[in-house]
Amino acid sequence: MNKTHQLERNALGSLVFIDAKGERHIGVHPVRAFPITAPVAGIGIMNQSGKEVCWFPDVALIPEAELALIEEELAAREFMPVIERITKVSTFATPSIWDIETDRGPTRIRLKGEEDIRRIAGNTLLIADSNGLQFIIKDSTQLDKVSKKLLDRFR
Amino acid sequence: MKPEILPFAPSLPSYWQSILQGEKSPVRSPDALLAWVELDLDADLRFEKSLLLLSQDGLFWTDGKQFQSWPIDQGQYLVHGDHAGVGHLRLETADSLLRAWYFTLAVNPQILRLQSSFKQLTRGEEQSKGESSEYDKQVCPVCLSPKSANSDACPTCDPEDDTPPSTWTLFKLWRFAKPYKKQLALGFVLTLLSTGATLIPPYLTMPLMDHVLIPYEKGNPIDFHLASMYLLALFGAAIVAWGLGWWKTYLLALVSERIGADLRNTTFEHLLKLSLEYFGGKRTGDLIARIGAETDRICVFLSLYALDFVTDVLMITMTAAILVSIDPLLALVTLAPLPFIVWMIHVVRDRLRFGFEKIDRIWSEVTNILADTIPGIRVVKAFAQEDRELKRFVDSNKHNLQINDRVNRVWGLFSPTVTLLTETGLLVVWGFGIWQVAHQKVTVGVLIAFLAYIGRFYIRLDSMSRIVSHTQKAAAGAKRIFDILDHVSSVPEPINPAPLGPVQGRLSLRGVGFRYGNRAVTKGINLDIAPGEMIGLVGHSGSGKSTLVNLICRFYDVSSGSISLDGRDIRSMRIADYRKCIGLVLQEPFLFFGTIAENIAYGKSDATREEIIEAARAAHAHEFILRLPLGYDSLVGERGQSLSGGERQRISIARALLINPSILILDEATSSVDTTTEKEIQRALDNLVKGRTTIAIAHRLSTLRKADRLVVLDKGEIVEIGSHDQLMESQGAYYALYQAQLRHAAELVEGGAIGESLEDSQEERREEKLEVIAKNIGGGV
Numbered sequence: 058m059n060k061t062h063q064l065e066r067n068a069l070g071s072l073v074f075i076d077a078k079g080e081r082h083i084g085v086h087p088v089r090a091f092p093i094t095a096p097v098a099g100i101g102i103m104n105q106s107g108k109e110v111c112w113f114p115d116v117a118l119i120p121e122a123e124l125a126l127i128e129e130e131l132a133a134r135e136f137m138p139v140i141e142r143i144t145k146v147s148t149f150a151t152p153s154i155w156d157i158e159t160d161r162g163p164t165r166i167r168l169k170g171e172e173d174i175r176r177i178a179g180n181t182l183l184i185a186d187s188n189g190l191q192f193i194i195k196d197s198t199q200l201d202k203v204s205k206k207l208l209d210r211f212r
Numbered sequence: 213m214k215p216e217i218l219p220f221a222p223s224l225p226s227y228w229q230s231i232l233q234g235e236k237s238p239v240r241s242p243d244a245l246l247a248w249v250e251l252d253l254d255a256d257l258r259f260e261k262s263l264l265l266l267s268q269d270g271l272f273w274t275d276g277k278q279f280q281s282w283p284i285d286q287g288q289y290l291v292h293g294d295h296a297g298v299g300h301l302r303l304e305t306a307d308s309l310l311r312a313w314y315f316t317l318a319v320n321p322q323i324l325r326l327q328s329s330f331k332q333l334t335r336g337e338e339q340s341k342g343e344s345s346e347y348d349k350q351v352c353p354v355c356l357s358p359k360s361a362n363s364d365a366c367p368t369c370d371p372e373d374d375t376p377p378s379t380w381t382l383f384k385l386w387r388f389a390k391p392y393k394k395q396l397a398l399g400f401v402l403t404l405l406s407t408g409a410t411l412i413p414p415y416l417t418m419p420l421m422d423h424v425l426i427p428y429e430k431g432n433p434i435d436f437h438l439a440s441m442y443l444l445a446l447f448g449a450a451i452v453a454w455g456l457g458w459w460k461t462y463l464l465a466l467v468s469e470r471i472g473a474d475l476r477n478t479t480f481e482h483l484l485k486l487s488l489e490y491f492g493g494k495r496t497g498d499l500i501a502r503i504g505a506e507t508d509r510i511c512v513f514l515s516l517y518a519l520d521f522v523t524d525v526l527m528i529t530m531t532a533a534i535l536v537s538i539d540p541l542l543a544l545v546t547l548a549p550l551p552f553i554v555w556m557i558h559v560v561r562d563r564l565r566f567g568f569e570k571i572d573r574i575w576s577e578v579t580n581i582l583a584d585t586i587p588g589i590r591v592v593k594a595f596a597q598e599d600r601e602l603k604r605f606v607d608s609n610k611h612n613l614q615i616n617d618r619v620n621r622v623w624g625l626f627s628p629t630v631t632l633l634t635e636t637g638l639l640v641v642w643g644f645g646i647w648q649v650a651h652q653k654v655t656v657g658v659l660i661a662f663l664a665y666i667g668r669f670y671i672r673l674d675s676m677s678r679i680v681s682h683t684q685k686a687a688a689g690a691k692r693i694f695d696i697l698d699h700v701s702s703v704p705e706p707i708n709p710a711p712l713g714p715v716q717g718r719l720s721l722r723g724v725g726f727r728y729g730n731r732a733v734t735k736g737i738n739l740d741i742a743p744g745e746m747i748g749l750v751g752h753s754g755s756g757k758s759t760l761v762n763l764i765c766r767f768y769d770v771s772s773g774s775i776s777l778d779g780r781d782i783r784s785m786r787i788a789d790y791r792k793c794i795g796l797v798l799q800e801p802f803l804f805f806g807t808i809a810e811n812i813a814y815g816k817s818d819a820t821r822e823e824i825i826e827a828a829r830a831a832h833a834h835e836f837i838l839r840l841p842l843g844y845d846s847l848v849g850e851r852g853q854s855l856s857g858g859e860r861q862r863i864s865i866a867r868a869l870l871i872n873p874s875i876l877i878l879d880e881a882t883s884s885v886d887t888t889t890e891k892e893i894q895r896a897l898d899n900l901v902k903g904r905t906t907i908a909i910a911h912r913l914s915t916l917r918k919a920d921r922l923v924v925l926d927k928g929e930i931v932e933i934g935s936h937d938q939l940m941e942s943q944g945a946y947y948a949l950y951q952a953q954l955r956h957a958a959e960l961v962e963g964g965a966i967g968e969s970l971e972d973s974q975e976e977r978r979e980e981k982l983e984v985i986a987k988n989i990g991g992g993v
Contacts, residue, residue, distance in 0.1 A: 070302070070309040107927075133314075136257050136298040149566075162259035164252070170695075171573065188317040190297040210566060 062111060064102075064123045072130055074102055074110050082110050086134060087127045093137075093177055093193065100127065138164075140184065140194045143204040149211070152187070159192065166192065171211050182208075224248060228263050231276050246333070247326040253314040257298065264301075264313060266326050266333070271303065273313070282310065286334055290327045299323060381690045382683070385510070388474050392467045399464045403519070406456030407526045411534065412449035414664035416442050418538075421657030465515040472511030479503050479696055486696075487703040488767040497583035498576045502696060506689035513686035521679045524672045531669050535662065539654055545644045546666050549637045560626050567619030569688045574612045581605050634670035641666055703769050705787055712789040716778050717743040717874040717905035719764065723773035726763055733759045734928035737773070743874075746906040748916035750946060751925035757909045760925070761877055764907065765794055777875075795868030795900070799880035801860040805849035808837055811863055815871040823870060831866035832896040833859070858889030865896045876900060878908040882915055890915070913950055922946060 061077035064085075074085040082104040090099035100119065102111040113119050119127060138159035147154040153168050166186035168174070173185040182194040194200065197208060224232070224245070247266045254260035254275070262275035270283040282288070282303060288310070291302045299320055303310040315323060389396060420442045428434050480503055491499075535543035585592060585601045592601055645659040719741040726734045734756040741747055749757040762768050764775060766782055775782050782790055792815075803811050812827055813819040819827075824844065828834040836859055840846040848855060848863070855863070861881065868876065881897065882890045894915065901918075910916050922939055924932040924946045931945050939946035 068308045069304060070312065133257070133300075134295055134298075136296055138259075159259065161257060164259035188297060190316055209570075 064126050066126060072126060074104070076110060085110060087131055089131070089135070092135065093181065093183070100131075102127075137191050137193050140192050140204075142201060143207045146207050146210075153211075155207075157192070166190070168211070174208075174211055224263075224265075225250070231263075231274060247322070247329045249315070249319055249322040249326050251313055251315045252319060253298065253316060255312070255314065257314055262313075264326065266329055268333070271330070273311070280311070284333055288334060290330045292323060292327050294320070301327065381687050381694060384694055385471070385475070385514075385690060388471045388478070389467075391474075392470060395463060395467045399460055399467065400522075402456055402460035402463065403523055404526060406453050406460050407523055407530060409449050409453035409456055410668075411527070411530055411665075412453075413446050414661055414668070415534065416446050416449070417664050418655075418657040418661040421660050422655050423657075426656055461519070464519050468511055468515035468518075471514060472507050475510065475693065476503060476507045479507065479693055482697050482699075485705075486699060486701050487769070488762065489702050490699060497579040499696075500583075501576050501579055502692050506693050509689045510686050510693070513682055513689075517679050517682040517686070521676065521683075524676045524679075527672050528669060528676075531665050535665060538658055538661065542641070542645065542648060542654060542658070542662055546637070546641050546662060546669075548640070549633050552633065556626075556629065560622060564619065564622060564684050567615065567622070568684050570615050571612070571619060572688055572692070574608065574615055577608050578605070578612060581608055637666065637670055638663070703766055703787065704783075706784050709784060709786040709789070712785050712793070715793045715874040717741075717793075718778050719875065719905060719907075720776050720779070721764075721773070722776070724760075724763060724770050724775060725772040726759055726768060727771045734763070734925075737928075737930055739923060739930065739933075741905055741907070743905055744903055745921065746901060746908065746919045748919035748922040749907060749909045749925060750913060750916065750922050750949060752949075755925040756928040757925055758879060759928070761879055761907060761909060764875075765796065765877065766790060792871065793874045795871060795873035795876045795904075797861070797864055797868050797876075797878045797881040797897075797900075801857075801864035803849045803855070803860055803863060806847065807842075807845045808840075808848055808863060809844040811848060812866045812870055814867050819870055824866075827866040827870040828863075830869050830896070830899040831862045832892055833862035833866050836862075856889070858893060861889075861893050862896050865893070865900055869900050874904060876904045876906045878906065878910075880909055880911060882910065882912070913953055924949070 063075040065073050065075070067073050067083065071084040072086065074082040076082065084105045085102050088101050088103055089096055090101065097116040098114075100113045100116060101109050102113075104110050116124070138161045140157050140159055142158040143155055144158060144163075145156040152170070155166050155168060157164060157166060166184075167188075168184065169187045175183045175185075177183050180194075180197045180199075182197050184192040184194065186192065194208070197205070200208065228248075228250070245265055245267050249264045251262045251264055252259060254262060260275065262273065265272050268284075270281055272282075273280045285305075287305050289304050291304055293300055293302075294317060297317055299315050299317055300312055301315070301323055302312045420439070424434060424439045424442070483499065483503070532543070532547060535546060581601070581604055585605075592598060641662060645654070645662060648654045649656060649659055719739075721737050721739040724734060724737040724739075737760065739747075749760065751757055759768075763770055766775075766787060769783065777785070777790070777793075795815075804814065809821070809824050812824050812833075816823075821844075825834060828837055828844075837844055837846070848860075865881075878897065882893050890912075898918075906919075908916060908919065916922060917936055919936070921933055921935060923930055924939070924944075926945060932939055932942070934942070934946075936946075940950065
């Protein structure tokens with residue numbers, strides 16, 4: 058890939074993408090194509106009107122300076138805490154309040170219904186709480202015994 | 213919506229208060245806060261609590277260890293946004309970012325409140341006070357989100373009103389049993405009597421033994437008169453027990469069937485009243501299973517198992533009483549295993565309930581696969597994926613088996629254990645009884661009576677233990693039904709709606725916003741539609757056109773702002789009244805199973821034949837209907853006559869015409885048919901549109917040329933309003949859309965065929981194919 062574009066951050070903290078023609082797209086944001094199943098397999102840069110301005114088929118192909126900016130931006134946009142442990146659930150019927158430990162610290166979520174636990178692929182589960190936050194369980198068989206037992210009551 | 217800002221903020225949690233009163237705190241007046249938010253995410257998006265507060269002096273932030281503050285400055289803005297469930301608030305000046313905060317949407321209402329207080333502080337009171345309707349005042353004082361009219365509870369911030377369902381869920385069924393109180397009481401008395409009658413025969417074995425057989429053993433002749441008296445009494449008791457038992461069973465089965473039917477009706481009635489939002493999140497198979505199978509299971513439970521259970525309990529109590537009255541000591545020994553069995557039942561019960569719930573869940577997964585596959589059978593066959601679907605089905609069946617096996621392992625152990633205990637109990641009674649007889653404490657007759665009683669007694673215990681699983685199943689079923697019944701419609705009916713008079717059809721949308729889950733679909737839409745005006749909604753897919761139409765139909769309620777018809781908020785009207793003045797023509801016309809006439813008269817069941825024909829004529833459907841062999845009596849819908857898309861659409865237009873609505877909504881009414889049919893439909897629509905407020909969505913912009921005004925939507929916001937000519941002149945978003953479509957149309961005309969553009973790229977493709985083959989070979993080696 059020849060370097061024809063440029064990525065930078067402006068004073069307001071938004072990403073600016075300057076394409077090969079020199080046009081400046083302010084407020085672009087990177088998105089992953091497969092955020093769960095293959096996070097490194099493809100990253101698109103979208104402008105504010107939702108048009109793709111650049112596509113990287115693999116994270117490895119992104120120049121280092123840009124990668125830092127992209128990862129920084131992704132970190133602020135991607136919020137999918139990984140559930141590592143389920144400590145307590147208020148009741149086995151929904152709606153239920155769960156105390157969980159995630160890779161982003163312990164928190165408490167409210168599960169509205171059993172249908173909010175969805176299987177994506179294999180043993181990967183996506184759990185949506187009542188505020189629309191998405192939590193992920195990478196591999197439900199790898200959880201500890203207590204968590205597995207608690208989780209089992211809901212699906 | 214601009215909620216009224218309360219003059220005070222709810223008081224801070226005490227632990228934050230103590231931090232604010234600490235030495236380092238820059239906050240001088242912790243009592244005079246304008247607004248505060250407990251943020252739940254830190255800068256790295258970790259779950260960490262911190263506090264953001266606004267007072268007259270400025271904006272403060274603390275996480276308990278450090279403090280930051282920003283004095284009020286005219287040049288500062290608070291910018292709010294959200295993405296994938298995470299909200300962010302950025303403090304910006306015109307050219308730089310001062311600070312960004314992150315939070316989950318749980319605290320969003322407080323954030324909005326802080327933001328609007330901040331705006332008031334920095335900009336003074338200049339912001340316009342929007343006209344506030346009664347609904348805008350109906351905001352929850354805690355979270356500032358609008359709550360439904362006439363209700364005290366706020367649906368957003370009052371989350372924990374849910375009771376944990378258990379076996380007690382079954383008691384909720386009382387609501388449905390109430391109308392049958394009398395029959396149930398009679399049933400109970402009958403149960404009492406018939407159980408009592410069945411307990412007479414063992415009692416009679418006692419004198420039969422002691423007064424007839426034992427004297428004979430001792431050499432006395434048999435007293436045939438006495439014996440026949442006892443036998444007659446035995447037979448009489450059996451007959452009475454039979455009669456009462458029949459009456460009781462019949463009566464209670466009758467009642468439970470009625471309770472089941474009421475339950476089904478009520479559930480379906482409630483389901484129909486729920487908003488589209490609910491149906492969007494549920495799978496059809498699951499809902500069908502709940503209303504069909506679960507109500508049936510509850511019904512069977514009530515008529516068979518619950519009844520048996522009550523009989524058993526009565527029987528056991530009565531038996532125990534009789535045993536104690538005959539011989540307390542022997543009774544004590546006989547009843548000894550009872551607590552143990554009760555304990556066992558309790559232990560297994562928890563395991564089983566969990567198992568049965570799981571079986572239910574997996575069972576609806578199995579039905580869901582069917583519900584997915586059968587309607588999509590054309591796709592399945594076209595892509596030759598029968599095996600894959602079969603595998604999916606087999607897999608979920610296998611899962612079903614696995615879970616069933618696990619439950620059965622526990623369950624299988626349960627019954628034999630009870631039987632073992634029964635036998636042991638009998639053994640104990642035999643042993644103790646013989647010892648007692650040997651010491652002349654009891655007669656042989658008493659021992660025989662005891663054995664006869666506890667034979668029955670233990671059999672009842674055994675069958676009682678069976679109730680556990682059925683109760684759990686029924687409770688699980690009841691829970692799933694009450695899940696539906698307890699779901700409050702997000703489109704609530706007003707409590708005292710004033711009747712809706714004649715409608716002119718003036719629609720006004722004020723600051724309409726709607727969020728679906730964590731996604732804001734539309735925001736701040738202001739639009740006035742005059743009576744009789746035709747509005748075309750234009751925009752890319754996903755721009756919020758359909759959402760806006762759904763909001764206008766009140767399939768959903770707005771998250772903020774208001775929609776009013778002739779100046780009256782639509783939330784203050786009865787839903788049915790309001791929908792009666794709306795005619796809806798959808799992209800995919802849905803015909804119910806029935807005759808064409810019935811389908812046309814769907815919205816007005818008392819329509820005369822003349823009216824139906826008139827509507828059909830106006831919709832240009834009359835002629836093709838007459839061409840059908842059975843005319844207006846032809847059966848359509850599933851299993852009925854197959855009609856083409858255009859024909860179905862014209863029937864649905866006739867349906868809309870018949871109710872003579874003052875507002876008409878055309879949601880892509882012509883986009884699923886070819887251009888010739890479209891012209892026909894268009895002519896039918898022209899009749900429909902006349903004199904009505906019309907809102908039309910169309911992908912083909914050409915179909916909207918007759919619209920008085922076009923509203924161009926983008927990402928849930930209105931970007932342009934004007935007539936076709938005006939918008940073309942201003943060369944904005946509409947112009948771009950129009951040009952793009954024109955180009956596309958030209959390409960189609962030039963290309964002529966679908967395959968046209970493929971030829972150019974065939975060379976490329978061949979190369980790609982080779983690459984793929986190479987890769988496959990490489991992978992294989």
